[in-house]
Each structure stands twice: as structure tokens, then as C-alpha cells.
Amino acid sequence: MMLTNSRKFQVVGEYEQAEPLLEDFPDVTPDVVLMDIGLPGISGIEAASRLKREYPYVQIIMLTVYDDDEKVFQAICAGASGYVSKNVNAEKLVEAVEDAFNGGTPISPHIASKVLQMFKDNLPTKNVSYSLTKRELKVLEHLVQGDDYKTIADKLFLSNYTVRAHTRNIYDKLHVHSKSQAVAKALKENLLPA
Amino acid sequence: MMLTNSRKFQVVGEYEQAEPLLEDFPDVTPDVVLMDIGLPGISGIEAASRLKREYPYVQIIMLTVYDDDEKVFQAICAGASGYVSKNVNAEKLVEAVEDAFNGGTPISPHIASKVLQMFKDNLPTKNVSYSLTKRELKVLEHLVQGDDYKTIADKLFLSNYTVRAHTRNIYDKLHVHSKSQAVAKALKENLLPA
């Protein structure tokens, strides 16, 4: 109702479930889809994912009462173009549809907080400095690639004794005692320059 | 001007540069700060970062004409609570300030697109299935922790021969030939359940 009253666009279909929508879609071809996250049958997220896969141009706005991280996360991955709280007024909803149509991503401030928080959480951890030298970093890079000493030596034009010496120093600085530990630490703590 | 006309809040200060703001801040103590990203002297991002560090409660909205990933990224890291395009109308701006004050994160749809795109780019690569068995996954977990065969055997109450059998199977499935390679692949491709 909120949308039907708007003159800016036309409501071409309404569905209680995802299945019939997916079936009819090729015929109705809307520009923007408003999708409830919690649908009976196929979930809104799954439906969004399928829609996007088959009709990449369609803009999908997720309507949601949930704000738990997992749902938001999944919705993002599904390729939705907007995340709007269910209890918005008509005006906001109309705006959101317009924004989505114009290639923007309308997000309710409350949900945006979630997204940013997740984003920060996913950020590579701050490069705790173990003060590895340039050479040591270089060797570490190769260790992460799974090269053995001899291979590294060849690639860096070094004696394999030297490579072993560097590795030893790396182990000391990282407080580890094996290649796998060093690799794990390097990757988990993002010690290598991107 | 856009804001001064609003009755919903009070403009307690205006600054052309960040330095005097930082200096005055303890006296004016605003709830919400609107910050231009491209300031002369200390950049808006740096200023936001400092403000947040010293006064974590303050809500900062970045006003920006830039939409390049790097700027948006930095702003997020600086802890800003909103990212609004400079060319918004008064109404939107007032809303943004309210949202921020209420703990939300107002983001212009255009900028939100950027954020989500970055988010997706940072996502762990899709879990390509190497069809590792439960046991193999368990062993892989320990390999990532840097345990040697004997240690893993002890922890899982297995013969170290069994652990080696599992690692061989893991190597086959991941197409690798060493612990470090396996660890690298496991971490890079997120093969382990979080």
C-alpha cells in the first residue's frame, strides 16, 4: 500500500512466497524487488541469491526486522542492494526504492552500524611489529608460498644456508619453532605486505 | 545554515580547521560532530581518529565529496559514525545528525555501495570444497596450530601413524606437499570452520 500510492513507480507484483516470484520473474521483470528476509519456504536470502544469479541487473532491497549479524552478513553475500528496517515510513521506503533503482544502496542507519562493525571486525589485524627485516620478510613470503629452503635459495639467489639462517631468525622473532607455525602466524596476523 | 535553522538541536561551534576544534573540544562538548574529510592542516580523517580516541562517546559524521575506496576505508577505520555526501538537502542532513545521535550510522546510498563492495572484496574466498572428512578437518586444525604429528596424535588420542595417514589424505585432496603449504591453503581459503 505504501508503494502503490506513489506515482513514481508501479507495483508489478506481490508474492507471499519466493517460489512463485522466481517462476513469474521473467514475465514481470521488475527493476527493484522488495524482499522480506524471513519468508516461508525458500528464505528471502536464498531467493535473493537466486534472483541475483539469474538476473544480475535486478536491484533487491531486503526488508527486515532482524538485525543480527548473521542475517545481515548473509544478505550482503546474497548480493542485495539495500537493507531497510521493516518499520520505516512510506516516504523512506519510496526513497529507498529510488536509491536502489539509481544504483545506490539504501541502508537503515541501525543496520549500517552492524555492517560497519562487521567490516571493522574483518579488518586485517594491526600489524604487530616483530621487527622482521626486509630479507626476513622476503623469506617469510616464500615460506608462506610453501617453498622449501632449496627453492627459496634458488629464487632469491642465496645459499640455502643463508635461507636457513634467516628462517632461524624469523622463528626467534615470531617465537615459533616450525614452518607451519610461522606460516600460520604470518597469515593470521597479516605480517606480509599485501 | 542548514542546521542552525533546525530546532531539534543546537550548533555549538564551527571551525575551518581541525586544530582549534581539537583544542576547544573539552569546552564545547558537542554530541555530534560534522567533519569535512578534506580539511586544511590535519585531515578530517586524522581529526576524527583523534577525537574518537579521546572522546569515544562523540558521534562523528563525515561529510564528503570523495567516494574513493581509500578515503571511505580510512574514515571507517577512524571510527566515524556516518558518511554523508556533501550535496544532501537540509532535511537529510538533519536526519543524519539525529540518526547518529541515536547510535545509528547514517550512510548515503552511494557511499554505502562502496562500503558493501569493499566488504565483499574482503570476504574470505568461498569455501571451495575439497571434501575433507571430519577427521581430516580436525587434523588440519591442529596442523594450522603448528602441532607436529606426535602432538596431534596425543591430543586426538591416535597413533601418530594415523595422524600421518590423515595428513597424507589431506595433502592429496588439497594438492599440496607439505605442512606449510597445507596451512597456507587452509588459512587463505578459509577451509576451517570458524
Place this chain on the structure above:
DNA sequence: TTAAAAATAGAACATTCGGGCTATTTGTAG
């Protein structure tokens, strides 16, 4: 210009690892 840090190279030795095998027991899907 001198002292310290980094990079290089080497040796010896015990331990671990990787790969090629075989084989039994336990689940599990038809």
C-alpha cells in the same frame, strides 16, 4: 668513521616429514 645490525655462508647432528606401501576395523548408504 666506527660500532652495531643485517645479510651472507657454512658444518654437524638428531628429529621430523613426505611418499610409497599394506592392512584391519568401523561406519554408512544402498
Place this chain on the structure above:
DNA sequence: CTACAAATAGCCCGAATGTTCTATTTTTAA
């Protein structure tokens, strides 16, 4: 019930690794 996959366990051997050393040359910082 019965194949078949998974999990378990074992052996051998050569190659790679981890550790403990020493030592020379090159860079860098003071």
C-alpha cells in the same frame, strides 16, 4: 547384508627441517 568410504595402525627410507654453532662481508646508524 554388503559393498565402500572413513578411520585406524603399521613399516621403510630418503629428503627436509630444526637446532646449535662459527664466521665473513655489507649496510646502516650514530
